[in-house]
Amino acid sequence: MSEPLPYLSANSSVEERIVYLLNDKDKKAISLIFDNYGALLLNVIKRVIHDQMMAEEVLQKVLLKIWRNAEAYNDKKGSLFTWLVSITRNAAIDQTRTKDFRLSKESNRSIELVSIHNKPDGNDEIEKMYVKQLMNQLPDVQKKLIDLSYFGGYTHQEIANKLNMPLGTVKTRIRLAIKHLRSVV
């Protein structure tokens, strides 16, 4: 187990705060992990399990594992995210060995239809609409690249295949898209 940080300051990073709270056995740590890494971890799961609902179930298991094995994290060995990803990958692979996973593969299509209906539209608030307008300034292809790469669980190779793009172009275009995104948000 890593040594607990003696204190936190106002400019402590999110990672430092989470590690501190984990060592302190404070559930707020899980909440912070969810807010800051949840989408990225779900994305990691989706690389293995494409189904959104099942991926979310796995994420729930992952969060529990993180909570229960918090003392296993050692910040000397690597970053928090690297540790989280290794737990997440193992959990996702474990899931593929379950009966649930095999059954879901057969009814994948119907579940996908349901998940489309469940998507929040986010149009109810004016502010959200405004920011969404800003986001829409991103070229469609860039949004697509970000969506697939960070939220859809697609590997660069899969994206290249899907969008009929050379692998190298996928990499540089994702980088460009992130750069563009950072100028907007």
Next chain:
Amino acid sequence: MNTREYIESGILEAYWAGGLTSEEMLEVDRMADQHPIVKSELEEIRKSIQEYGQLMGKGPDHAVLAKTIEEIGEGDRFRFMESLNGEEPEVIVKRVNVVPVWSIAASILLVVSAGFNFLFFTEFKKAKDQVNELQANMEAVKQDQLLLADLTKDQRMELDYANLRIAHFLNADNVHVRMDGLPISPEAYANVFWNTKSNAVFISVDNLPEPPHGHQYQLWAIKPGQSPIDAGVFDHNQRVQELKVIKGNVSAFAVTLEKEGGSPVATVEKTFVKGFLKKS
């Protein structure tokens, strides 16, 4: 490869996409640890992706978190609603203070207050003691004053009596008889002034012992060949007083101790003082 080339290689973007192996991720971690620019670049990329996901409604359903927390169990330190709605920094920064600021302030106030309490109590006690002392002093002064007043009164009375005696001495009409102590009271003495015009008799009680309870001194006028004539009982405390009128050929005056109220017959053996008139 320098840091700029490293950043531009796209490896940091791949890191967050989950596109790197564990070994590759650890390599990025090492680079980030060694180069602050890499670290901040890495964090900036994560933030922009996170923000994008939040605004576009991407990412996991919040129910996932809610269920997880539920499964972890109710904990006193966790405030669930806060975690769902609130921004984390303020709450976290507050946690930094193991002892909350208000309680530090409260502790300081308590200590200061206790100090003041002690101070005030000490002062109060001191003041109370002083008041008590003053009261005692005042009581003593009051006693002194009373004593002094009594003394003054006595002295004034003495002075009045002295003046009265002098007046009787100086009165040319008065015959003065000094009565000296007899064997039962050799130290005693008294004076009699007898006004030859009004025949009034005055006694000056100068030095007679305190009469026993239920007894009084009585003055007698003695004429040759007669029993002592009652000249009146007198108050031992009154220095100078007017007694009876005595006429005739008085040769001496004497004071006897009699029962209270006086006696018609003089108890001669209890004669304290006696004096003869000077032969003119």
